[in-house]
Amino acid sequence: MEVALRILIVGAGPTGLTAGVELARRNIHAEVIDRRDEASPFSRAVGILPRSLKTLEASGVTPKLLKQGQKFRMARFYRGDRLLLSLPLTVRQPLHGYDFILGLAQDRTEAALRDAFVGFGGAVSYGTELMALRQERDGVIAETSEGKELAFDYVIGADGVRSKAREELGIAFDGIDLPETWSIADVDAEDWPNANAFTVCQLPGGEVAVVAPLDVNRYRVISNTEYALAALPLPMNVTHVRREGQFKISVRQVSQYSKDRVFLAGDAAHCHSPVGGRGMNLGIADAADLAARFAEGAIGGYSAARHAGGARVIAQSEQARKVLTSANPIARGLVLLGLRLASVVPPMQRAMSHQVLYGE
Ligand SMILES: Cc1cc2nc3c(=O)[nH]c(=O)nc-3n(C[C@H](O)[C@H](O)[C@H](O)COP(=O)(O)OP(=O)(O)OC[C@H]3O[C@@H](n4cnc5c(N)ncnc54)[C@H](O)[C@@H]3O)c2cc1C
The missing domain is CATH 3.30.70.2450 (Alpha-Beta Plaits)
Known part of the structure; x- marks a missing residue:
């Protein structure tokens, strides 16, 4: 008899909400907690890349993002106030079905993800902070700020750069601070x-x-x-x-993306400069990959695959930052x-x- 999985997602940023949407649309039980009292009204990420738009098509989120966002196909370069050149973003054959970057404030991207998650039956509990994690042979116990002990089969730590989940696992977050x-x-x-x-x-x-x-x-x-x-x-x-x-x-990446029944995704696993606009998109990719692996019963390969992908993005982002600055x-x-x-x-x-x- 198949046993239904119960997964706790820590963090209602773009990574945690994508994990929620991608699990819930496959009928896998997921709950999201976030220590904030309410959703953040501020934006950090502004650019949604084609791969993320493709990823979020299956849940119906992409059309909602497209309706609100601005499509960019041009960059203009100035030296001081002198226009040097305009560079159109054009490709012969669009990958993933999109040939533009979608500009949208992160709070609105998160709202579209949250609405979809709730639409699939998921729930986000704001004002609930993860205080500790305890791994047992057949599950994980999460202690919250409300003094509760919640039992789940697996936990996804999508709780940002200062991740409590990462700290509880004792996983190194090596790198540098600029x-x-x-x-x-x-x-x-x-x-x-x-x-x-x-x-x-x-x-x-x-x-x-x-x-x-x-x-x-x-x-x-x-x-x-x-x-x-x-x-x-x-x-x-x-x-x-x-x-x-x-x-x-800071430019950092965890040495491993999981330990036993706890998985790290998004900024909890990696951070780098905003040059190139990759951070949120990388978190969305981590979350979608992990959810697909849960559905396919292939979670064992997550850490190695996402570590390699993350390392590539960090290297490229750092190269671009160094060139630009x-x-x-x-x-x-x-x-x-x-x-x-x-x-x-x-x-x-x-x-x-x-x-x-x-x-x-
Ligand atoms: C100025 C700036 C511009 C950027 N521009 C871009 C861009 O254009 N494109 C791009 O792709 N990326 C960009 N980024 C990066 C992007 O914002 C991040 O990569 C992205 O927000 C990471 O999402 P996340 O869900 O992993 O983490 P977060 O967005 O940090 O979300 C983590 C959530 O976890 C919650 N949390 C933390 N600890 C706990 C706990 N113990 N218990 C419960 N909840 C907890 C937090 O309250 C938070 O809501 C930019 C970043 C900056 C600073």
């Missing part, structure tokens, strides 16, 4: 000229300021300086600052030369677009 401070500003602004493109401004000394549209007249400005808006060399008619903040970047004038000149060539040599332009859209 010294520089980065900053973001989410703003409402009118008449921004690049409403349907990513804007990348090279500043002196390896500094950059990037603008990504989040919605109609709503933008994310991000920079490797302390004040993103002040660093932006282009005039922006800001009508409202929704939030400003600073953050540090290099203070070396020769390296900057070479980047510019590569971009100029890509803007006039179609095969190079397609190769670059392919990497931006589908690289992992």
Whole structure:
């Protein structure tokens, strides 16, 4: 007789909610807990990549994301306030059925995932924090902030970079902390000229300021300086600052993605810079892979497969960050030369677009 699995997911970010959706749509019992009192109204990730859109088609989430998001097929590069070139993102044959990056604030992506999870019968318990995990021969006991002991067959730790699940497993999270401070500003602004493109401004000394549209007249400005808006060399008619903040970047990955009956996914397992916009998409891929493995009874291969995939993404993201933020004038000149060539040599332009859209 087949026994129904019961899985606890710790964390209602994009990774945990994707795991919930992908399990629940296959009729596998999943419950999500999150220590926040309510869903976060703020966005970190803005770009949803083609592979994630393909992954979320089966649950019906993708059409909801497409309805709300902005499709980007262009990047514009500036040196200071001087436009150097516009680079269309074009490929001969779209992979996964999409040839654009979908811009959407992370809180709205999470809302679409949560609605789908609840629609499949799942439940998210906010205000419930994982305090401890105890692995037994045939299950896992999760102790919560409400003083309860919850028994599950398996636990998925999708509880972000400071993961309690990871800490309870005693798994190393090796890597480095980058010294520089980065900053973001989410703003409402009118008449921004690049409403349907990513804007990348090279500043002196390896500094950059990037603008990504989040919605109609709503933008994310991000920079490797302390004040993103002040660093932006282009005039922006800001009508409202929704939030400003600073953050540090760590580049880390766990040595293993699981231990016995507990699995790690998303930022709990890896973190890196936002250059390339891979973090959330990597978490969605971890979660979808793990859910499929639960359904197929193949969870044993999860750790090795996702560790290898994550290591590739981290290496590429770090390479892109170093190139983008290099203070070396020769390296900057070479980047510019590569971009100029890509803007006039179609095969190079397609190769670059392919990497931006589908690289992992
Ligand atoms: C400025 C910035 C821009 C970014 N832009 C992009 C982008 O464009 N594209 C992209 O793909 N990625 C981007 N990222 C990365 C992306 O935001 C993260 O990779 C993504 O949020 C990770 O999702 P997650 O669900 O794994 O973790 P999180 O989103 O961190 O969610 C973890 C959840 O777990 C909960 N939690 C934590 N501890 C506990 C506990 N003990 N018990 C219960 N709940 C707990 C938290 O409250 C939280 O809700 C960006 C990041 C930053 C900082």
